[in-house]
Amino acid sequence: MPAEIALLFWPLVTIALYALSRVLYRHYPSAWTSPLLVTPLALIGLAIALHAGYRDYMRGSHWLLMMLGPATVAFALPIWDQRALIRRHWAALLIGVIAGSALAIASSWALASALHLDASLRASLVPRSVTTPFAVVVASDIGGVPELTAVFVMITGILGASLGSWLARLLPLRSSLARGALFGMGAHGAGVARAREVGEEEGSVAGLVMILAGVFNVLVAPLLAMWLR
Amino acid sequence: MSIDRLSTRLRYGLRRSRVLQVVLLAALWWGADALVRRYALPLPGGVLGMLLLLALLASGQVSGHSLRRGAGWLLAEMLLFFVPAVMALLDHGALLRSEGLQLVAVIVFGTVIVMTGTALTVEACCRWSERRAG
Numbered sequence: 001m002p003a004e005i006a007l008l009f010w011p012l013v014t015i016a017l018y019a020l021s022r023v024l025y026r027h028y029p030s031a032w033t034s035p036l037l038v039t040p041l042a043l044i045g046l047a048i049a050l051h052a053g054y055r056d057y058m059r060g061s062h063w064l065l066m067m068l069g070p071a072t073v074a075f076a077l078p079i080w081d082q083r084a085l086i087r088r089h090w091a092a093l094l095i096g097v098i099a100g101s102a103l104a105i106a107s108s109w110a111l112a113s114a115l116h117l118d119a120s121l122r123a124s125l126v127p128r129s130v131t132t133p134f135a136v137v138v139a140s141d142i143g144g145v146p147e148l149t150a151v152f153v154m155i156t157g158i159l160g161a162s163l164g165s166w167l168a169r170l171l172p173l174r175s176s177l178a179r180g181a182l183f184g185m186g187a188h189g190a191g192v193a194r195a196r197e198v199g200e201e202e203g204s205v206a207g208l209v210m211i212l213a214g215v216f217n218v219l220v221a222p223l224l225a226m227w228l229r
Numbered sequence: 230m231s232i233d234r235l236s237t238r239l240r241y242g243l244r245r246s247r248v249l250q251v252v253l254l255a256a257l258w259w260g261a262d263a264l265v266r267r268y269a270l271p272l273p274g275g276v277l278g279m280l281l282l283l284a285l286l287a288s289g290q291v292s293g294h295s296l297r298r299g300a301g302w303l304l305a306e307m308l309l310f311f312v313p314a315v316m317a318l319l320d321h322g323a324l325l326r327s328e329g330l331q332l333v334a335v336i337v338f339g340t341v342i343v344m345t346g347t348a349l350t351v352e353a354c355c356r357w358s359e360r361r362a363g
Binding site: 014015018035036039040043044047048052053054057058061062064065067068069070071072073074075076077078079080081091092093095096099100103104107108111112115116117121125128129132133134136137145146147148150151152153154155156159160163164167168171172173174175177178179181182183185186187189209215218219222 | 251254255257258259261262271272273274275276278279280282283286287293296297299300301303304307308309310311312313314315316317318319320321324328331332333334335336337338339340341342343344345346347348349350351352354355356358
């Protein structure tokens with residue numbers, strides 16, 4: 001494919017496939033039809049068929065990835081909208097985010113070491129419980145591969161949403177705060193969507209915990225980098 | 230009087246236009262990112278932009294209404310923005326074939342640990358504050 005055409009082809013196909021996968025999901029909602037899974041799989045199939053590599057794909061599409069920056073800024077709105085919830089439960093939210101982040105980092109590190117994964121894979125796994133725009137920042141800070149982290153974050157979201165539903169029934173949880181934190185900390189975006197199906201307050205808490213965990217992880221990443229390297 | 234009317238119309242237009250709001254949020258990110266680069270700050274431009282926007286909202290300089298539609302759109306379509314990152318799988322196929330099972334194991338067990346620990350911690354906090362209050 002000529003380079004000029006590839007420059008336009010890949011971002012347009014990405015947007016088109018994404019739009020199609022949203023239609024598919026609306027008609028057949030399930031974990032397996034999630035746009036998060038269907039869009040990349042279809043694109044990867046197409047790229048393999050056309051013998052295109054990651055560089056060919058990214059040359060025209062990196063601006064899509066850059067939109068994660070403005071999306072991060074946009075997180076200010078849901079935080080602001082939930083200020084009453086924050087004021088009421090700030091201690092539980094803060095303790096939950098710190099405990100959850102510590103567990104996420106420690107469990108990734110320990111499990112990856114136990115299974116003999118190499119250092120760069122291990123560092124790429126560490127931020128996988130944090131939502132993508134924050135996770136890729138943490139990954140590059142601590143010596144991981146941001147692209148691999150994005151893949152692990154996606155897998156965590158898809159598996160985590162299902163694991164979360166199961167755990168939320170299994171664990172003796174009375175408060176909607178705990179159920180929301182479970183989904184927001186464990187499965188970020190996909191978890192927030194699932195938490196909204198459980199209940200309104202669960203959804204708000206999950207969204208808030210996801211953002212706070214992202215900010216917390218990015219802020220401690222420089223310290224983490226010194227300690228892990 | 231014309232300036233007053235102009236600013237009212239602008240504000241009204243801003244509240245209705247999602248595109249304009251997205252452009253403003255992008256401009257805020259761009260400005261914050263420039264600041265981070267200029268002063269080598271230890272946080273990403275997106276997070277600084279978010280903190281700046283929170284400060285503007287808290288001080289009453291900016292109303293939530295004037296950015297809500299743009300922010301809602303950016304957050305709803307965020308999946309689209311990280312599809313390109315997932316395309317890195319193209320270059321890491323061999324790695325995932327050889328270590329895929331271990332990677333999935335780390336993710337599944339790690340996620341169970343994170344979810345269980347977080348939920349039980351928050352539940353304990355809630356019960357503790359209930360007991361103290363009751």
